[in-house]
Amino acid sequence: MISNGLSPLRVICELDGRSSTLGQFPQPLSLSQLSASLRSVYGRQLKVQFTMPCGSVQPIRSQQDLNTIVTIAADHYEQEAGTLRLRLQPESPDATTSPESQPPAPPSFLLPEYPISVQRRERSTSERRNSRSSRLSDAGVSEDGAVQKEQLAPFVPARHPSGQGLDSAADNSDIGQIALNFEKCTFLGQGSFGKVYKCEDFNTGRIYAVKVVELNSHSLESQAVRSLEQEIRLLRAIEHRRIVKYFDCRREPNRLCIFMEFMPENSLRHYIRARGPLNEKAAMRFTRMVMEGLHFLHSRDIIHRDVKAANILKDSHGKVKLSDFGAAKRIQEIGTSHSVTGTVFYMSPEMIGGEAHIDFKTDIWSLGATVVEFLTGQPPYHHCDNPAAVVLCIMNHPEHFRMPAEASDVARDFIRTCFARPASLRPGAEELLRNHPFLPPLDDSPPF
Numbered sequence: 001m002i003s004n005g006l007s008p009l010r011v012i013c014e015l016d017g018r019s020s021t022l023g024q025f026p027q028p029l030s031l032s033q034l035s036a037s038l039r040s041v042y043g044r045q046l047k048v049q050f051t052m053p054c055g056s057v058q059p060i061r062s063q064q065d066l067n068t069i070v071t072i073a074a075d076h077y078e079q080e081a082g083t084l085r086l087r088l089q090p091e092s093p094d095a096t097t098s099p100e101s102q103p104p105a106p107p108s109f110l111l112p113e114y115p116i117s118v119q120r121r122e123r124s125t126s127e128r129r130n131s132r133s134s135r136l137s138d139a140g141v142s143e144d145g146a147v148q149k150e151q152l153a154p155f156v157p158a159r160h161p162s163g164q165g166l167d168s169a170a171d172n173s174d175i176g177q178i179a180l181n182f183e184k185c186t187f188l189g190q191g192s193f194g195k196v197y198k199c200e201d202f203n204t205g206r207i208y209a210v211k212v213v214e215l216n217s218h219s220l221e222s223q224a225v226r227s228l229e230q231e232i233r234l235l236r237a238i239e240h241r242r243i244v245k246y247f248d249c250r251r252e253p254n255r256l257c258i259f260m261e262f263m264p265e266n267s268l269r270h271y272i273r274a275r276g277p278l279n280e281k282a283a284m285r286f287t288r289m290v291m292e293g294l295h296f297l298h299s300r301d302i303i304h305r306d307v308k309a310a311n312i313l314k315d316s317h318g319k320v321k322l323s324d325f326g327a328a329k330r331i332q333e334i335g336t337s338h339s340v341t342g343t344v345f346y347m348s349p350e351m352i353g354g355e356a357h358i359d360f361k362t363d364i365w366s367l368g369a370t371v372v373e374f375l376t377g378q379p380p381y382h383h384c385d386n387p388a389a390v391v392l393c394i395m396n397h398p399e400h401f402r403m404p405a406e407a408s409d410v411a412r413d414f415i416r417t418c419f420a421r422p423a424s425l426r427p428g429a430e431e432l433l434r435n436h437p438f439l440p441p442l443d444d445s446p447p448f
C-alpha cells in the first residue's frame, strides 16, 4: 500500500510507448509540483492521465483528481507499492473542444471523390447465385434459437469508376455489400468513439445507421481491429426484437464503418434530456424491454458491458432496443479517443476493479444504474464532481449513493437488488424477469 504518510511516491511516466521515472515526490503529492516537474523534464504542455484498473483512461486535471488517483493506485496496484504510473499525451490544439460543440461534420468517408449516379445495376446470373450462397452461409440464429436465413437483400457493391469498390482498401471480399447513396447520408450524432450517420442503400432504399470509428495509427493494422471486424461479423447472426441488429462492418482507409439497424427516435438519454426523468410506469416498461434483450444476449453467452440510457434506442412505436452490444469495449481499444469520462457511472465494482472474471452480472449492475438515470435524469454518483471520485464511491463508498427521492418501494428494491455485491449475490436476468414486480410482463413479452 502507498501510505499517505511521509514515504515518498515514485512517479513513472509513459510517453509515446516509453516509460521513465520522473522522480520521487513527497506525499501528499501536489499537482503543481508534478506539473512543474513535467514541464522541466519534457519542456512542453502534456495531458496527464491514469489508467484505471478497468482499463479506462482518466485525465488528471485537478488536485482532487490526483488525490483520488493516488488512493485508487494504492488500493488496486498493491504490487507496485509506493509507485504511481501516469500516461502522458501531447496536448492537441483542439483539446478543449468537446464532442458536443463540434459541428456535425459531413460524412467525409462516404463522400465519393467522383460524381455518382444513383442507379440500380443489373446483376448477372452468376452474381445472383454467388450472392445467394454467401447469404445462406451467413445463416444466423433467430430469437427462438432456430437457424434462419440472412435477412439482407442481395446488395450490389458500389463501384468506383477506376474499378475499385468502396472497400478496396481492405480485404473485405465477403462483406461490404451495401452500396450507399452518398447524397442521402445525414449526421445523427457523436459518441466517444465515432460519429453515427443515417445512410441509404441506393439499390434497395434500405436505411442504416453507420457508426464510423476513426482508427489511430497504431490500430490501423492491429489485431484489435481484425478482432472487432470478426466479432461484428459473428454478431450479425444475433437477432432479437429488443436488440439493435448489426448488419455489416467495412474497413476504409483510417476508418472502420459499422452498419446497424437504424432506430428513428434516438436514445433514451436524449429523450430524458429533452423531457426530464421518466415516470415510474414508463421506466418499468423500458427496463422490462432492456432486461429481455439482456436475457437473450446472456443466453447466447454475450455480455453487453456498456448498458446505459445512451445505448437504449427508441423506435417509432414506443419500443426500445439495446444497441452497441459486444463490441463497445473493442471500439474503445481502437478508437482515436481514449477518454471514457462519463461511462464510469454505470460500471460495476468488479469491472472497475479489473477483476479477471467478469460475468453477466456486470450488466445487471449497469441496468440498475440506468434505472436510476431513468427516474432521476442522472446516473448514480452523479453528484461526485469528477469521474475518479465516482470510481472511488462505487468501489469503496456505495453508501454515498442517493436513491431517487420519489421512487416506490418496488423501484428501490429493484435498484438495490441490481447493486448487490459481490456479483454472486446479484440475480441474473431470467430470475429478475420471472420474479421482480418492477418488471411485469408486457403484451408481447415471451413467457418466463
Ligand SMILES: Nc1ncnc2c1ncn2[C@@H]1O[C@H](COP(=O)(O)OP(=O)(O)OP(=O)(O)O)[C@@H](O)[C@H]1O
Binding pocket: 188, 189, 190, 191, 192, 193, 194, 195, 196, 209, 211, 244, 260, 261, 262, 263, 264, 266, 267, 310, 311, 313, 323, 324, 343
Ligand atoms: N442504430 C442507431 N440508430 C439511430 N441512431 C443511432 C444509432 N446508433 C447510435 N445512434 C445515435 O448516434 C449518436 C452517437 O451514438 P454512439 O453509440 O456513437 O455514442 P453514445 O452511445 O451516445 O456515446 P458513447 O460513445 O459514449 O457510448 C447518439 O445520438 C445515438 O442516439
